[in-house]
Amino acid sequence: MDTIANLAHGFAVALSFDNLLFALIGALIGTAIGVLPGIGPVATISLLLPITFGQPATTAIIMLAGIYYGAQYGGSTTAILLNLPGEISSVVTTLEGYKMARNGRAGAALATSAIGSFFAGTVATILVAASGPLLTQVALSFGPADYFSLMLLGLIISAVLAQGSVLKSVAMVVLGVALGLVGTDVQTGQQRFTFGIPELSDGIGFVSVAMGMFGIAEIILNLEKPEARSVLKTKVGSLWLTKEEWRRATPAVLRGTVVGSVLGILPGGGAALAAFGAYMMERKVSKGRHMFGQGAIEGVAGPEAANNAAAQTSFIPLLTLGIPANAVMALMVGALIIQGIQPGPRMVEAQPDLFWGLIASMWIGNLMLLVINLPMIGMWVKLLQVPYKFLYPSILVFCCIGVYSLNNNVFDVYMTVLFAIFGYMCNKLKMEPAPLLIGFVLGPMMEEHLRRAMLLSRGDPMVFLERPISASMLAIGAIALGAMMLPNLRKGKEAAMAG
Amino acid sequence: MRYAGPDPGRPMSSILPRRAVLAGGATLALPAAVRAQGGPQGAGGGSWPTQPIRLVVPFAPGGTTDIVARLLSQGLQERLGQTVIVENRPGAGATVGSLAVAQAAPDGHTLVVSNIASHGIAPTLYRGLRYDAVRDFTHVALVVENPSVFVANPRFPAQTLPEVARLAREDARGIDIASSGSGSSNHLLIVQFGQATGARVNHVPYRGAGPAMTDVIAGVVPMMSDSLPSAAGHLRGGAVRAVAISAATRHPAFPAVPTFREQGVDLVSGSWFGLSGPAGLPPAVTDRLARAVAALLADPAARARLAELGGTPGNLGPQDYAAFVAAEVARWAPVVQASGAQVD
Structure with missing residues (x-):
């Protein structure tokens, strides 16, 4: 089979000394920046881009790709240990992962995340190799109407499955959507809610919101109640998974891999949708769904597998169409173009070394990350035993550096502080920040696709029902909504949530 | 996030006739460029550059403008013997980064990739723009035009x-x-x-x-x-x-x-970008920068890369580029108004 011969060729390329070395360097740098809160792969890769000018193209891309997925691994570490999501995709990891850490299962959560990510990465790599071009066609069959319906479905399900007060979580989703709409209106170029501040014209930064509302708000809360600090002094617990945990995590990883691989291909926000999607799925179907909110291992395993699978499959639109799915991929395009290589449909034939070498190196990189991360779990967990008077100021400093580095602008730091205060207030009012973040991410995308679909149909809303993909999404959404309304089912849900 | 910073340009040979017409207008931009002389670097700028140069790219990393800016920074670095650091400051149609440079010290250590968005269209598009695209900058050289x-x-x-x-x-x-x-x-x-x-x-x-x-x-x-x-x-x-x-x-x-x-459609249009600094850059610094850009653009390898990318090397020095920017602002004003796009 061609694919196998090609993959063999890819491994021959990826296993050369230089390429292995730079894959390792990339993975190490990626893990480090992932662990440092807020310093993301975008800032790092753009800083390191000049270094790659002198390297062969394949080596350069292998290193940059290593930084990218290394950051995904590292980002989970802070999400679990410190409740600090650095990327959209690790927001949901904080929900159950941080609870697990507080229950003394930090080691197990980190191990689940690393192993789940590795497994998902392996499957997704094979998928990229075997059917990349084919999958591109699937992604291209999604029109604006279909994207809108998919995201609407996501919002409906997140409201249906919300924890605690449905009213409060719906309110948070709506508030999130409103915050997401700040900035330049894509259709008309008009400024909305920017109050003449130029920095707001491109919207409120995701990292400011996520870091403020989750991480820094959490620090304020911890400072408020001294007794909470003792949680981390309790025994860290076994670093390895118990038999029971294995049994529960395995199916979750499998489901997460499927969800992530599929959603990662969609250009624009695929990886974020993947993690949210997997979380919602686990919450609905997993055996441990009644444990959600108290540190369910499925809630770590599923989304972590999904976001890593999506991180790999998001290379598909880049490698087959030359279309970057996110900011990191846009930088990859830049790095390739500087090397004189134009990513696009012809890259597979024109640059077989690069294409197959990169795919092989994805898997090698994932293996390296597993090897780097598993033995280091003990070390990461020890981080929790660092006295808070040292730990907190350092986290805050790194957060500030990270947020600043996004746009090289102090404004983002101020925004983070604002959202930290807001996050603290929400916590006091028992309002969950996660639905807000989902609305914040999905809201503007939904609006954009809704209006584009209407613009293209000249204002005819039937377009949402005429397209089969869109119609099916809306039907599922209607069923989910109907199910919530039915009193007996609702009772069942409340029992499940309470229990 | 916008991937494609750049925008269409104004091609090449089409510029030639207009350039000649505008040469006289260039003097308008001069007084501003001269106004802040006599600073520490004023004595001929012989010691410049004394520290790494920040090249502000007012677009997100990864777009085509960013890519060419990085080629430019490499070229300048080699020719000036000083590190040139690319700093991406995206936002508000490239005006956030441009404003930061307009307000920076005119010592030649802070430069900006001026472009059609921030220096051609924004003056009409953004009613509350806090800089003047012509007077608040020392325009050094047109670098690339993209059809x-x-x-x-x-x-x-x-x-x-x-x-x-x-x-x-x-x-x-x-x-x-x-x-x-x-x-x-x-x-x-x-x-x-x-x-x-x-x-x-x-x-x-x-x-x-x-x-x-x-x-x-x-x-x-x-x-x-x-x-x-x-x-x-x-x-x-x-x-x-x-x-x-x-x-x-x-x-x-x-x-x-x-x-x-x-x-049969008489339209010649496109995007462009160049190198600029804050108003009042010492003439010696401006001159040295312009010569470095000209040398880079004369390098066959660099020209080949630009052509491959779809661009056309620019060919305007400080005075002509300043006049060019002023002409672009005037040229786009009616089109922006006709488009209905207007940002308060």
Whole structure:
């Protein structure tokens, strides 16, 4: 089979000394920046881009790709240990992962995340190799109407499955959507809610919101109640998974891999949708769904597998169409173009070394990350035993550096502080920040696709029902909504949530 | 996030006649450039550069402007013997980064990649713009001009511009054309095309060129106005087909693509960017920078890279570039107003 011969060729390329070395360097740098809160792969890769000018193209891309997925691994570490999501995709990891850490299962959560990510990465790599071009066609069959319906479905399900007060979580989703709409209106170029501040014209930064509302708000809360600090002094617990945990995590990883691989291909926000999607799925179907909110291992395993699978499959639109799915991929395009290589449909034939070498190196990189991360779990967990008077100021400093580095602008730091205060207030009012973040991410995308679909149909809303993909999404959404309304089912849900 | 910083430009040979006309106007920009002399660097700028130079790119990393800016920073670094650090400060149509440089000390250690968005269109588009694109900067050199192209999905029936225009007049729904964003120079080219041909054009804006191109390839939108560097790879790969290029002459990298003019639509338009500093840069510094840019653009390897990317090396020194910027502001004002895009 061609694919196998090609993959063999890819491994021959990826296993050369230089390429292995730079894959390792990339993975190490990626893990480090992932662990440092807020310093993301975008800032790092753009800083390191000049270094790659002198390297062969394949080596350069292998290193940059290593930084990218290394950051995904590292980002989970802070999400679990410190409740600090650095990327959209690790927001949901904080929900159950941080609870697990507080229950003394930090080691197990980190191990689940690393192993789940590795497994998902392996499957997704094979998928990229075997059917990349084919999958591109699937992604291209999604029109604006279909994207809108998919995201609407996501919002409906997140409201249906919300924890605690449905009213409060719906309110948070709506508030999130409103915050997401700040900035330049894509259709008309008009400024909305920017109050003449130029920095707001491109919207409120995701990292400011996520870091403020989750991480820094959490620090304020911890400072408020001294007794909470003792949680981390309790025994860290076994670093390895118990038999029971294995049994529960395995199916979750499998489901997460499927969800992530599929959603990662969609250009624009695929990886974020993947993690949210997997979380919602686990919450609905997993055996441990009644444990959600108290540190369910499925809630770590599923989304972590999904976001890593999506991180790999998001290379598909880049490698087959030359279309970057996110900011990191846009930088990859830049790095390739500087090397004189134009990513696009012809890259597979024109640059077989690069294409197959990169795919092989994805898997090698994932293996390296597993090897780097598993033995280091003990070390990461020890981080929790660092006295808070040292730990907190350092986290805050790194957060500030990270947020600043996004746009090289102090404004983002101020925004983070604002959202930290807001996050603290929400916590006091028992309002969950996660639905807000989902609305914040999905809201503007939904609006954009809704209006584009209407613009293209000249204002005819039937377009949402005429397209089969869109119609099916809306039907599922209607069923989910109907199910919530039915009193007996609702009772069942409340029992499940309470229990 | 916008992937495709750049926008269409103003091609090459078309500029020549206008340049001659404008040469006189260049003096208008001079007093501002001269006003803050006599600082520590004023004595001939012999010691400059004494520290690493910050080159502010007012776009997100990864776009075509960012890529060329990095080639520029490499070239300057080699020729000035000092590190040149690229600093991406995106936001508000490239005006956030530009404002920061307008307010920086004019010592030659802070420079900006001035461009059509922040220095050609923004003065009209943003009513509350806090800098003057001409007077608050020392313009050093025009670096690159990029023509725009109208690209179409390969299955789209219209092959030529007249066919596109006819289709757009006959179909009561008009024709959808995508662009990288409302108020971008790609958008303005669509507006100009509609004005010139009477075609019923339905502009479909996106957040950057990447997602727009995806939808053209997928057939969601049949056509798009894009800058040549951003579309080049997709044209070479055959994912989309070029209908017309907005330069005065055909581009050497895409000799088969006819111009707008050849097809009876008198439009020459495109994006550009250059190197500028805050107003009052010492003349010796400006001069040395201009010479470094000129040397870089004369380098055959650099020229070849730019051509490959779909751009055309610029060829304007400090005075001509300042006049060019002023002319661009005047030229785009009526088009921006006609487009209906206006940002308070």
